[in-house]
Amino acid sequence: MSYHPGHATSGLRWREDVGIEKRCDSCPKGMCWWPLTEDFWSFRSSFVKCRACYAKIKNAANARHLRENEIARLANLDYQRQYRAETTGVRRVKNQAAYWADPERYRAAARARYYRNRDRLLERKRALYWADKGAAA
Numbered sequence: 001m002s003y004h005p006g007h008a009t010s011g012l013r014w015r016e017d018v019g020i021e022k023r024c025d026s027c028p029k030g031m032c033w034w035p036l037t038e039d040f041w042s043f044r045s046s047f048v049k050c051r052a053c054y055a056k057i058k059n060a061a062n063a064r065h066l067r068e069n070e071i072a073r074l075a076n077l078d079y080q081r082q083y084r085a086e087t088t089g090v091r092r093v094k095n096q097a098a099y100w101a102d103p104e105r106y107r108a109a110a111r112a113r114y115y116r117n118r119d120r121l122l123e124r125k126r127a128l129y130w131a132d133k134g135a136a137a
């Protein structure tokens with residue numbers, strides 16, 4: 001543990017705007033002070049590490065578990081596939097609602113995007129056309 005003038009032994013300090021703060025000794029440089037609330041500290045664990053430090057350890061352990069355990073890795077792939085499908089569906093519904101709230105704004109943006117990239121798009125279209133012609137001949 002490094003030397004912190006005025007807080008050397010406790011790792012606690014008082015600030016008028018925040019209240020009691022505690023230093024996390026595991027954070028980089030050990031200079032992170034977090035308010036003593038559930039947002040920053042898990043009250044079920046000790047107050048040695050903040051939530052971010054525990055999450056870092058937990059995520060590293062989980063990644064190692066998935067790397068070393070084939071069955072867990074496959075189960076996680078299934079979970080990822082399902083999660084992606086669900087979130088994609090939710091995002092699509094949200095995007096459609098936003099579109100139909102003001103369709104003309106989206107059409108204007110699409111037109112602007114087309115004219116911004118018109119030369120590149122037409123060039124690509126011509127290349128595909130001639131590639132297709134070449135394949136047919």
Ligand SMILES: [Zn+2]
Pocket residue numbers: 024025026027032049050051052053
């Ligand atoms: Zn920390």
